[in-house]
Amino acid sequence: MVVSIHSGYVPQQAKIVRTEQMTAAEKLFELQIPDGPLGHEPGQFVEVSILGVGEAPISVSSGPNRGPNFELIVRKAGSVTEAMHQLGAGAVMGIRGPYGHGFPMERLKGSDLLFIGGGIGLVPLRSAIHYALDHRSDYGRVVILYGTKNPNEILFRREIEEWKQRDDVEFFMTVDRGSPDWKGNVGVITTLIPPLDLNITNTTAIVCGPPIMYKFVIMALRSKRLEHDQIYVSLERHMKCGLGKCGHCQINHLYVCQDGPVFLYSDIQDVKEAL
Amino acid sequence: MTAKKVRVGFFDFTGCEGCQLAKVSMENELPQILEHIEIVNFREAMSEKSWDMDVAFIEGSITTPACVERINRIRQAAPILVTLGACSTIGGINAIRVGRDLDEIRQEVYGDKRYLFPSLPVMPVSAVVKVDASIYGCPPNPKDVARFLTQFLAGKIPQAPKYPVCIECKLQGNACLLVQGIPCMGVVTRAGCGAWCPSKGQFCYGCRGLIPDANLDALRISFEECGLSQQEIDNKLHLFSGRELEKLS
Amino acid sequence: MKRRGLLSQKAPLFIRHLMNKGQVYGPVKNKTQMPEFAQVDEPSRVVLDYTTTVLPPKRLFQPPEETIYHFSRKDFTVEPAKVSGDGLKILVGLHNYDAEGIACLDYQMARGPADEGWAARRRNWVFVGVSYEPDQHHFSPSVGIGPDHRNGLDLFMDKADGGYNVELLTERGASLLDGFGGWSAPLPETPAPKFHNRLLPMPSDLPHILARSYEHPIWQQEAKRCFSCGSCTMVCPTCYCFDVFDELQLDMESGEKKRHWDSCQVAPFTEVAGGEIFRKETSSRVRHRIYRKFKYITDHYGRPFCIGCGRCIRACPAKISISEVMNNLARKAAG
Ligand SMILES: Cc1cc2nc3c(=O)[nH]c(=O)nc-3n(C[C@H](O)[C@H](O)[C@H](O)COP(=O)(O)OP(=O)(O)OC[C@H]3O[C@@H](n4cnc5c(N)ncnc54)[C@H](O)[C@@H]3O)c2cc1C
Ligand code: SF4
Ligand code: SF4
Ligand code: SF4
Ligand code: SF4
Ligand code: SF4
Ligand code: FES
Numbered sequence: 001m002v003v004s005i006h007s008g009y010v011p012q013q014a015k016i017v018r019t020e021q022m023t024a025a026e027k028l029f030e031l032q033i034p035d036g037p038l039g040h041e042p043g044q045f046v047e048v049s050i051l052g053v054g055e056a057p058i059s060v061s062s063g064p065n066r067g068p069n070f071e072l073i074v075r076k077a078g079s080v081t082e083a084m085h086q087l088g089a090g091a092v093m094g095i096r097g098p099y100g101h102g103f104p105m106e107r108l109k110g111s112d113l114l115f116i117g118g119g120i121g122l123v124p125l126r127s128a129i130h131y132a133l134d135h136r137s138d139y140g141r142v143v144i145l146y147g148t149k150n151p152n153e154i155l156f157r158r159e160i161e162e163w164k165q166r167d168d169v170e171f172f173m174t175v176d177r178g179s180p181d182w183k184g185n186v187g188v189i190t191t192l193i194p195p196l197d198l199n200i201t202n203t204t205a206i207v208c209g210p211p212i213m214y215k216f217v218i219m220a221l222r223s224k225r226l227e228h229d230q231i232y233v234s235l236e237r238h239m240k241c242g243l244g245k246c247g248h249c250q251i252n253h254l255y256v257c258q259d260g261p262v263f264l265y266s267d268i269q270d271v272k273e274a275l
Numbered sequence: 276m277t278a279k280k281v282r283v284g285f286f287d288f289t290g291c292e293g294c295q296l297a298k299v300s301m302e303n304e305l306p307q308i309l310e311h312i313e314i315v316n317f318r319e320a321m322s323e324k325s326w327d328m329d330v331a332f333i334e335g336s337i338t339t340p341a342c343v344e345r346i347n348r349i350r351q352a353a354p355i356l357v358t359l360g361a362c363s364t365i366g367g368i369n370a371i372r373v374g375r376d377l378d379e380i381r382q383e384v385y386g387d388k389r390y391l392f393p394s395l396p397v398m399p400v401s402a403v404v405k406v407d408a409s410i411y412g413c414p415p416n417p418k419d420v421a422r423f424l425t426q427f428l429a430g431k432i433p434q435a436p437k438y439p440v441c442i443e444c445k446l447q448g449n450a451c452l453l454v455q456g457i458p459c460m461g462v463v464t465r466a467g468c469g470a471w472c473p474s475k476g477q478f479c480y481g482c483r484g485l486i487p488d489a490n491l492d493a494l495r496i497s498f499e500e501c502g503l504s505q506q507e508i509d510n511k512l513h514l515f516s517g518r519e520l521e522k523l524s
Numbered sequence: 525m526k527r528r529g530l531l532s533q534k535a536p537l538f539i540r541h542l543m544n545k546g547q548v549y550g551p552v553k554n555k556t557q558m559p560e561f562a563q564v565d566e567p568s569r570v571v572l573d574y575t576t577t578v579l580p581p582k583r584l585f586q587p588p589e590e591t592i593y594h595f596s597r598k599d600f601t602v603e604p605a606k607v608s609g610d611g612l613k614i615l616v617g618l619h620n621y622d623a624e625g626i627a628c629l630d631y632q633m634a635r636g637p638a639d640e641g642w643a644a645r646r647r648n649w650v651f652v653g654v655s656y657e658p659d660q661h662h663f664s665p666s667v668g669i670g671p672d673h674r675n676g677l678d679l680f681m682d683k684a685d686g687g688y689n690v691e692l693l694t695e696r697g698a699s700l701l702d703g704f705g706g707w708s709a710p711l712p713e714t715p716a717p718k719f720h721n722r723l724l725p726m727p728s729d730l731p732h733i734l735a736r737s738y739e740h741p742i743w744q745q746e747a748k749r750c751f752s753c754g755s756c757t758m759v760c761p762t763c764y765c766f767d768v769f770d771e772l773q774l775d776m777e778s779g780e781k782k783r784h785w786d787s788c789q790v791a792p793f794t795e796v797a798g799g800e801i802f803r804k805e806t807s808s809r810v811r812h813r814i815y816r817k818f819k820y821i822t823d824h825y826g827r828p829f830c831i832g833c834g835r836c837i838r839a840c841p842a843k844i845s846i847s848e849v850m851n852n853l854a855r856k857a858a859g
Contacts, residue, residue, distance in 0.1 A: 077797035079431040244636040247765030253820035425772035438790035445758035
């Protein structure tokens with residue numbers, strides 16, 4: 001008798017239905033799997049594989065209620081992501097997952113939601129934003145803060161216009177460095193926090209961005225008197241398996257791929273390697 | 276696959292010529308490789324615009340102003356430039372000259388005619404032009420070259436490991452030579468050769484160059500404990516990594 | 525407990541007998557004359573009297589390098605790797621601490637999504653232990669694995685005067701002895717082995733010592749000599765980290781997804797695209813390994829995740845010793 005092993009690593013085929021070049025470095029992929037929908041929670045990720053090249057963990061960026069397909073937004077960062085960028089509609093890539101703990105959207109019902117996304121950090125937040133907008137009456141205010149390095153790196157331009165039009169979404173954005181035709185805010189994302197008028201007791205902040213951003217955003221939220229257990233963060237680490245085995249994603253005793261990538265800040269504030 | 280063959284040019288600089296594909300004991304794989312690549316020869320007199328190639332493989336290190344000029348021309352013509360072997364990748368065994376009086380070496384090598392050959396300090400290709408990828412080793416390991424080529428042809432710019440030979444040595448289950456007092460360079464040397472030498476009971480002499488942040492102070496202590504003199508330690512370190520050491524200091 | 529005497533010269537016969545019952549594995553001499561856990565083809569090649577092996581018996585259940593699946597890029601087919609699930613497998617010559625190391629990994633591999641490779645390869649084993657003479661690095665009794673420890677073993681060959689006393693520990697083990705006629709009366713016992721290394725603190729104190737040592741200067745002191753070479757973890761019977769990679773054949777169509785053991789001690793272990801290394805300082809990596817052994821996993825496993833085999837000390841080219849580190853921390857905490 002021979003038994004097959006490692007079925008947990010076997011990817012399913014995902015067909016690229018549509019792609020969209022979002023910026024010079026970021027490309028959107030709309031994917032379809034045979035037994036779709038994917039069945040993910042907002043904030044979860046998949047391992048994407050390009051056979052012969054490798055795998056990369058990528059957040060699911062679309063909300064779970066947006067039809068049978070799902071969307072990934074991929075930044076060209078190295079070999080796998082570059083190989084993905086070479087693929088167009090009709091091509092196939094491998095997908096396994098979804099993995100990890102996402103944002104607890106059920107538990108947050110009734111809360112005001114404050115989304116804070118830095119750069120590509122908006123990509124995983126977007127799935128939670130979709131969820132909140134698709135269940136709009138379940139939540140209080142929806143405030144979205146978004147910062148990028150410069151205007152060229154702004155993602156989801158069309159969607160942002162829609163958010164701006166809605167009167168049940170408050171959207172603010174800033175860029176670190178402007179350009180001659182940039183009319184909006186200039187400055188780091190933390191500058192958007194002090195002017196906010198928040199209902200402190202009923203607000204939950206959901207934060208995702210580059211590693212250096214967290215410390216400053218959390219300080220700014222603290223000075224707004226938000227408690228540590230009102231802040232969720234999504235963390236990025238080197239990942240190889242997504243199954244809590246390969247060890248690459250550890251922060252102290254935690255495994256980001258299984259225990260995270262979304263953590264309640266109060267749960268990790270004393271975890272020394274977290275932020 | 277019937278995709279268009281990748282056009283590859285090979286260019287020799289100063290080196291021992293032990294790196295050429297056919298010589299890296301890849302005779303068996305060569306026919307399969309040639310299904311995917313086409314080796315093109317250029318007459319160097321032609322203008323670089325007519326050098327129609329996808330990749331340039333560079334063997335040997337940069338030692339003269341003429342080398343500098345030539346590598347610049349190749350770089351202009353090649354969309355992707357790959358160094359092959361220790362000489363072109365890390366300055367190689369040539370870099371023994373680093374730290375020695377150039378005139379003295381010229382005397383040794385060229386005798387009385389030395390002033391006809393202006394020499395530069397031995398440089399890896401990356402000291403002069405941008406290098407897209409490197410095949411390490413002196414000589415390169417056939418398996419590593421095969422891995423490089425397949426990854427490359429699959430559309431990946433292959434990266435050599437940044438961890439030391441010890442990882443591969445332990446995958447083989449070898450008992451550590453350094454622990455037994457044999458001065459093995461594997462602890463500071465870039466992996467990728469499958470711990471070729473220690474697996475045969477010979478110490479690693481560091482042909483793939485240093486890993487980033489190699490702990491050289493610790494290496495000196497360990498090598499002293501092996502009974503090596505400072506001079507012997509310096510020689511061992513400079514054999515392949517003279518150029519890298521220079522950069523560090 | 526039942527015991528039977530086995531004279532040294534009868535040991536190969538006994539192993540031959542076991543080879544009729546199932547596939548036998550054990551410490552056999554490799555090409556460099558070192559004992560290494562592998563399948564036994566010839567009883568005389570089994571080394572029952574050994575100090576320790578370079579790699580732990582874990583290599584039988586999670587090979588240093590293995591295929592995860594085979595693939596074809598042409599039609600995107602993926603074929604998972606297979607292992608043979610048939611028949612009884614007998615591991616002879618296992619030291620008692622190594623049986624505990626396997627137990628540690630049984631625990632870890634079943635947490636969360638279970639590792640199917642481990643689960644499949646771990647089926648149908650009988651473990652035959654053997655006693656050993658500790659060298660200057662073994663400290664197993666300090667983590668609760670003294671010479672009389674028999675957890676996880678089915679039979680035990682206790683070294684005695686002129687041979688072994690074979691202890692029948694489980695029914696599975698006892699049933700293997702059916703049909704073997706080479707027994708003698710129990711042999712005179714030899715004195716219990718002396719250990720030359722030990723941990724000063726009690727096992728239960730180890731996590732507490734680490735709980736207050738995170739910022740201790742010792743990590744930086746040890747880091748001065750550490751090469752970040754990874755040997756300590758590659759030889760550790762309770763380490764399980766690995767790297768995943770693709771290997772393509774030269775036909776550019778078929779290939780394999782593979783994994784090989786990896787180490788948290790090498791700098792690129794936590795590196796992400798863009799170059800950020802989350803555990804950048806050598807001292808943070810040295811600390812991480814030791815916390816993994818005596819705190820992080822211990823906090824939920826309930827016991828040290830180190831079995832005191834001393835392999836990491838023997839393998840370390842910088843002479844860094846996990847027992848010495850813990851003892852220094854304990855002394856400083858006490859004094
Ligand atoms: C939970 C999670 C969600 C992510 N979501 C997105 C997303 O939605 N969009 C996006 O563009 N990127 C995302 N990333 C980052 C993305 O995974 C990396 O950019 C990608 O792995 C780089 O792989 P590469 O082969 O292209 O780069 P290379 O530099 O060639 O390889 C980098 C190596 O590091 C490994 N690696 C593992 N984890 C990471 C990591 N987190 N970051 C970088 N390298 C890593 C890769 O497997 C690979 O071996 C996410 C990362 C994590 C952990
Ligand atoms: S023998 Fe050399 S390569 Fe092998 S573990 Fe020892 S130092 Fe490292
Ligand atoms: S073991 Fe060392 S010297 Fe030998 S091939 Fe590898 S890197 Fe080169
Ligand atoms: S074996 Fe020694 S030198 Fe190597 S990483 Fe471990 S502690 Fe450091
Ligand atoms: S940490 Fe060292 S002594 Fe402890 S089990 Fe691992 S190798 Fe053995
Ligand atoms: S994290 Fe380090 S110590 Fe823990 S299992 Fe992995 S390699 Fe071993
Ligand atoms: S990605 Fe492998 S353990 Fe988390």
